[in-house]
Amino acid sequence: MEVTPLPGIGVRKDFALRNGRRIGVVTHRDGKIDLIVSKSDDPDACLAELPLTTEEAGALANLLGAPQLVAQLREEHADLPGIHTRQLPVGPPFDGRTLGDTALRTRTGVSVVAVMRAGQVHASPTPDFTLTAGDLLVTVGTAEGLDNAIKILKRG
Amino acid sequence: MTDTALELIELGAVFFGLGLLGRLAGRIGLSPIPLYLVGGLFFGTGGVLPLHGIEGFTALAGEVGVILLLLLLGLEYSATELIVGMRRSWTAGLLDIVLNAAPGVAVALILGWGPVGALVMGGVTYISSSGIVAKVLGDLGRLGNRETPVVLSILVFEDLVMALYLPILTALLVGVTLTGALGAVGISVAVLAVVLVVALRYGRYVSAVVDSPDREVFLLKVLGLALLVAGVASAMQVSAAVGAFLLGIAISGSTAENATKLLEPLRDLFAAVFFVVFGLNTDPASIPPVLGWAVVLAVATTVTKLGTGWFAARRVGIGPLGRARAGAALIARGEFSIVIAGLAVGYAVADDRLAALATTYVLLMAVIGPVAARLVEPAAQWARARRPAAATAPSAGN
Numbered sequence: 048m049e050v051t052p053l054p055g056i057g058v059r060k061d062f063a064l065r066n067g068r069r070i071g072v073v074t075h076r077d078g079k080i081d082l083i084v085s086k087s088d089d090p091d092a093c094l095a096e097l098p099l100t101t102e103e104a105g106a107l108a109n110l111l112g113a114p115q116l117v118a119q120l121r122e123e124h125a126d127l128p129g130i131h132t133r134q135l136p137v138g139p140p141f142d143g144r145t146l147g148d149t150a151l152r153t154r155t156g157v158s159v160v161a162v163m164r165a166g167q168v169h170a171s172p173t174p175d176f177t178l179t180a181g182d183l184l185v186t187v188g189t190a191e192g193l194d195n196a197i198k199i200l201k202r203g
Numbered sequence: 204m205t206d207t208a209l210e211l212i213e214l215g216a217v218f219f220g221l222g223l224l225g226r227l228a229g230r231i232g233l234s235p236i237p238l239y240l241v242g243g244l245f246f247g248t249g250g251v252l253p254l255h256g257i258e259g260f261t262a263l264a265g266e267v268g269v270i271l272l273l274l275l276l277g278l279e280y281s282a283t284e285l286i287v288g289m290r291r292s293w294t295a296g297l298l299d300i301v302l303n304a305a306p307g308v309a310v311a312l313i314l315g316w317g318p319v320g321a322l323v324m325g326g327v328t329y330i331s332s333s334g335i336v337a338k339v340l341g342d343l344g345r346l347g348n349r350e351t352p353v354v355l356s357i358l359v360f361e362d363l364v365m366a367l368y369l370p371i372l373t374a375l376l377v378g379v380t381l382t383g384a385l386g387a388v389g390i391s392v393a394v395l396a397v398v399l400v401v402a403l404r405y406g407r408y409v410s411a412v413v414d415s416p417d418r419e420v421f422l423l424k425v426l427g428l429a430l431l432v433a434g435v436a437s438a439m440q441v442s443a444a445v446g447a448f449l450l451g452i453a454i455s456g457s458t459a460e461n462a463t464k465l466l467e468p469l470r471d472l473f474a475a476v477f478f479v480v481f482g483l484n485t486d487p488a489s490i491p492p493v494l495g496w497a498v499v500l501a502v503a504t505t506v507t508k509l510g511t512g513w514f515a516a517r518r519v520g521i522g523p524l525g526r527a528r529a530g531a532a533l534i535a536r537g538e539f540s541i542v543i544a545g546l547a548v549g550y551a552v553a554d555d556r557l558a559a560l561a562t563t564y565v566l567l568m569a570v571i572g573p574v575a576a577r578l579v580e581p582a583a584q585w586a587r588a589r590r591p592a593a594a595t596a597p598s599a600g601n
Contacts, residue, residue, distance in 0.1 A: 054284040054355045055337060059347060073346045076460055083347030091525030092580075096344035 059083070072104075080104050101165075106181055108166020113183045116161065116168060120185065133193050134163070137182040140203030147174030155195040157188030210256050217246065217257075221475050232342070232577075234335045236537045237569040239475050240562055243482015244490075261480050266443070268477030269542050270433045271470040273444040276333065276539075277451020278459045278466075280359055282402035285452065288359030295353075295515035296360035302507040304329040306500055310560075314496070319375050320557060323547040326368055327561050328504045332537030333358045335569060339576045340532060350516045350529040357515055357533060365539065366395050366448055372543070373442035376550040391445070398449045410458035418465065425454075425462050426469070444542060474538065481541050482562065484548060489559040497563035505571060508533045524583050531579035535572020540565050 051059045053073070061071020061083060069085035073096070082097045082104075099107065113134040120132040141149055151157055162169040162176060163183040169176070186196060221235075224242055228235040280288070289296070307328030311321040336358060345351055367388070374387035401409065413428055415421040429447050436446025454462060512530030521529065544561030 051352050052284065052287070053346065053352055054288055054359045055279040055333070056341075056346060056355070059352070061347070069349075071347070077464075081346065085347075089522065089524050091349040091521050092528070093344060093347040096347050 082107070102181070105165030109163045109181070109183050112166045112168070113163045113185065116163065116185055120160065120187065124187070129189055130187060131190055131193055132160075132185065132187050134183045135186055135193070135197055135200055137178045137180055137184060138201040138203070139180050141178045141200065142180040144178060145174060146172050146176040146178060149178075149199060151186070151196050151199065154199060155188065155192040157186045157192045157196045159184050159186050161185040206256060210260070213257050214260065217242075217261075217479065218472075218475075221479065225475075233573060234332070234338070234535070234537060234569045235475075236332075236335070236478055236541075237566045239478035240482040240541075240566055243479035244485060244487045244562070246479070246483060261476055261483070264473055265477040265480035265545075267430070268470070268473035268475070269444050269545065270429055270447040271466060272474050272477070272538055272542060273448040274429045274451045275463060275466060275470050276362060276365075277448040278454060278463050279333070280362060280452070281455050281459070282399050282406065282452055285359055285363055286399065286403075288356040289363055292353070292356040292360050292515065295357055295511065295518065296364070298514055299357055299361065299508075299511045300329060300364065302511055303504055306503040306507065310496055310500055311557075314556065316554075316557060320547070322372060322375065323543060323557065324560070326372065326543040327540040327564065328500055328536070330361055330365065330536065330539040330543070331358060331508065331533045332535045332539065332569065332572070333362070335535035335537045335572055336532055339535065339573045343576065345528065345532070348525065348528070350512075350521045350525040350532075353515045353519055353521065354512065354529050354532045357511065362448075363395075366445060366452075367391050369442045369445045369448075369543075369546070370394075372546060373445075376547060378550075394449065398453050402453045402455055406453065406455035409453045410455055413454060413462070414458045421461065422465050425466065442546065444546075477545070478538075478541060481545055481548075481558070485558045485562045486555065489555050490563050493556050493560040493563060497560055497567060500560075500564050501567040501571060504536075504568070505534050505575065523587075524580065527579050527583045528576070531575045534568065534575050536565055536568035537572075540568070 048060060048062045049071075051061075053059055057073060057075040059071060059073045061069045063069050067090060068087060069083070069090060071083055073081040073083055075081070078101075080099045080101075082095070082099055083093045084095050086092045086094045117132050117134050124130045124132060146159060146162075151159060159172060160170070161184075162172050162178070163185060164179070164181075184200070186193060188196065221239060221242055224238040225235040228238050304325035307324035307326070308321040311317075311324035314320075316324070336354065340346055340351055340354065370387050370391035374383060413421065413424045415424060429450055432446040432450045433443035434446075437443035451459075509527070509530035512528075512533045513526040516526040516529040540561060544558060544565075548558045
């Protein structure tokens with residue numbers, strides 16, 4: 048990870064991918080974030096410089112971070128047949144409500160081991176943890192239980 | 204009609220006209236500065252529609268414009284950024300001074316404006332417009348590019364040079380002797396060092412003096428302190444602009460960011476007046492005789508800035524295309540060239556041609572800069588496509 052100060056503008060943080068291209072963000076002083084991806088034929092230049100809102104940056108971080116966490120948990124449970132790990136999105140019905148309100152454990156038997164929000168992992172959330180739409184729940188349970196949990200989170 | 208009514212109408216017409224010009228500039232993707240200068244030429248002495256009665260206001264507002272331009276320049280970079288920038292880019296920075304001041308110095312000497320006139324013109328052709336450059340880089344989506352920190356650190360270096368240059372120029376303009384000028388150099392170096400140390404170690408105290416959670420109180424305190432410091436600096440003949448600039452450096456952290464946000468609209472307003480006033484004082488009839496020299500300077504300093512950027516970018520291992528982009532980004536001259544020329548116009552160092560030459564030069568460079576920054580990439584690619592042998596030869600070696 049390379050951190051380059053941009054005087055008067057902010058900070059650029061980026062790193063080189065295995066194929067030689069650079070990917071990263073420019074964080075402006077006022078907190079705005081641009082996603083940057085370098086061109087393939089000119090590594091000094093940027094193909095795209097996409098301004099992201101805080102919510103968009105958080106959503107992108109979830110997309111990138113959650114699968115990694117799920118894969119890690121899956122690997123740990125690999126020798127236990129019948130136990131699955133999945134990431135489940137929180138739907139609008141539970142926006143602003145607590146994890147306890149979903150009653151996932153009572154209704155489906157699945158356990159929520161972590162909540163991913165804006166790329167941050169909130170491990171072992173308590174029932175009074177307040178959810179927002181767009182959070183990803185990292186859950187462990189049976190295949191059937193997880194299918195039911197998806198429906199509950201989507202429809203309330 | 205009363206005098207006040209007439210003055211209000213004139214002032215309103217000027218601001219409204221500038222607004223329209225600014226919008227036009229935005230439409231065609233240009234900096235509004237050249238259009239403001241043209242607006243000033245239009246309304247000023249010998250212009251199409253000379254205005255009378257508002258000179259008192261516009262002269263003072265123009266001064267405030269210079270103070271705000273420099274205050275915000277100081278606020279833009281923190282003391283740490285200035286010191287890091289100086290350490291990183293001093294070789295490129297020195298080359299920048301030599302290459303880009305030389306054409307201005309040479310032309311001033313040829314026109315017989317003497318050493319002080321040469322110092323003025325050297326400053327005019329040396330300093331890039333950090334406002335135009337930063338905006339162009341943002342507009343073209345080049346903030347994430349690898350050559351951009353190089354460009355920015357050269358701008359930072361130029362800022363520090365300004366902090367030394369302006370007091371020296373002011374001292375020479377008021378006609379002190381060489382030893383007096385050397386004294387001014389010593390004082391300005393010492394003051395700059397003190398301000399940097401204060402900003403680094405005790406910046407939060409300076410910030411605490413002006414900081415306030417209330418926007419109105421904050422605005423009045425910052426603006427008041429800036430004018431006070433500028434006024435005192437001016438009374439000590441160290442140039443009002445430098446006082447404001449050093450105050451800007453001393454204010455740091457979140458206070459600086461908030462101050463920038465609050466003062467930006469004010470700066471835009473008063474700086475616009477400053478450019479108009481500069482244009483007002485320039486007789487349009489004096490432009491044609493210096494047009495040839497302005498074009499010569501424009502061509503020469505476009506090439507020298509390209510060279511500066513190319514050299515600076517090559518030092519940190521940027522490819523040829525990025526080097527060309529870095530050079531082209533630096534070409535724009537604008538507000539600070541006019542600030543320097545404006546200082547000189549107040550004193551009788553050179554004839555009217557200096558103001559006319561500076562105006563014409565900035566008119567050209569403020570337009571050429573952004574256009575060159577935009578066109579450099581396709582131009583470089585076209586050149587590479589035309590000479591495929593030359594372009595592929597180095598990469599074949601890798």
